[in-house]
Amino acid sequence: MKSKEKPLILVTNDDGITAPGVRALVQMMNEIGEVYVVAPDSPQSGMGHAITINSTLFCEKIKIDEGPQSDREWACSGTPVDCVKLAITRILPRRPDLCVSGINHGSNSSINVIYSGTMSAAVEAGIEGIPAIGFSLCDFSYSADFFAAEDYIKKIVKESIDKEMPKGMVLNVNIPKLSKDKLKGTKVCRQAKAVWVEDYDERKDPRGRTYYWLTGKFENRDKGEDTDERALEDGFISVVPIQYDMTAHHFIAEMSHWDL
């Protein structure tokens, strides 16, 4: 990017365009670039990489709060991935220099990356060749302090612009629930091998039909010291570079012994 141009930053999320987390991120990004917001009109948590193919999408201009971006915001009826596709194809005046997604209300560390609408939006930007970063705060509260990590968030964004991340690279940034003075810094790490051990709460509806609510317990089975879970436990902001080639390259040779 030429140094004198202001970067065009696409902001999106999965908690919906009015969520405090994205409003905080918009405010921070206004200091760094020219912000456009295209985000879901309603909560889309857990939507993963879902796209809307069997129904229509609405996407309307909306004014939410005062700020340099206030006439550059759109609320979209689709998923976070829809927002990114539609923004790039139809809404933005040019390709964005960066896409930031979040700040998510709740962790997207380790295996959560795959279920997360926030991270899937960032990954979609990555697929489209746009550097992207997803931010999540490990605090579900509506009144969580999204500004405790403000300095780190801005530093990560600026570095990703200055260092020109390779195409297709995406950062998954998770912030522990700590006050500003307790945050220990950032750590670049790998995704921990953790899982959700599900349970389903089984109930009867008024007509006697069985229905289920998903519940579950997060279990980190990875004792590695270089994981995002470990960094968060230790009070660091975890930064995991991620990519979307899902090929298990090491297993291709192994399969030459298969009789297929």
Add this chain to the structure above:
Amino acid sequence: MKSKEKPLILVTNDDGITAPGVRALVQMMNEIGEVYVVAPDSPQSGMGHAITINSTLFCEKIKIDEGPQSDREWACSGTPVDCVKLAITRILPRRPDLCVSGINHGSNSSINVIYSGTMSAAVEAGIEGIPAIGFSLCDFSYSADFFAAEDYIKKIVKESIDKEMPKGMVLNVNIPKLSKDKLKGTKVCRQAKAVWVEDYDERKDPRGRTYYWLTGKFENRDKGEDTDERALEDGFISVVPIQYDMTAHHFIAEMSHWDL
């Protein structure tokens, strides 16, 4: 697995439990193991790794056709990933030995793996430590010939059981639209670097509001000879081993030069 036990096979898909593709797969799997079907009650294409967290799930026993599995089928109101989670946690009598998903109506090769409900169901089984295979036929037609590749499908399933795939390994199998005598065999390959170049068809609803339909063109930008796209072009069934650690391991060292 002990050789005398019949493997318990969980069958699911994303086109819905009555789709011809899954009915064909059920029929084939009945010859190999004890089949349980837990699949969406309606089409869920493009749902990626979405899960249902903000609403309830229904999952009811359903009898669709005659066969050994006919009293072991459930239709679920959720996404393909919900089906797998619910099957493992609540429906099946024990952990399945294998999960097969599909046969999808349409390709899930290259980047499609990330949008695909079919493949996300298989990946979810992988996350839960269950060997899993997703099958897709590159033919959207309702009357597509799902049996042309029957021998190959059964061979791949049997090999994956005999060779005991490592935990977390998932196969993405795509079948070209060819008659049985034209199929050239199988090829183990990597995911091609291909993308969808989107466009959105913009229209006005009767009230004058703008809405959009997703359209797009698939573009394979990867000239490699070891890709799934190349195998399919050449008349082979592509088999890509996939995994769900999205960490860009090679970039972690690179980031040590960043000022974070």
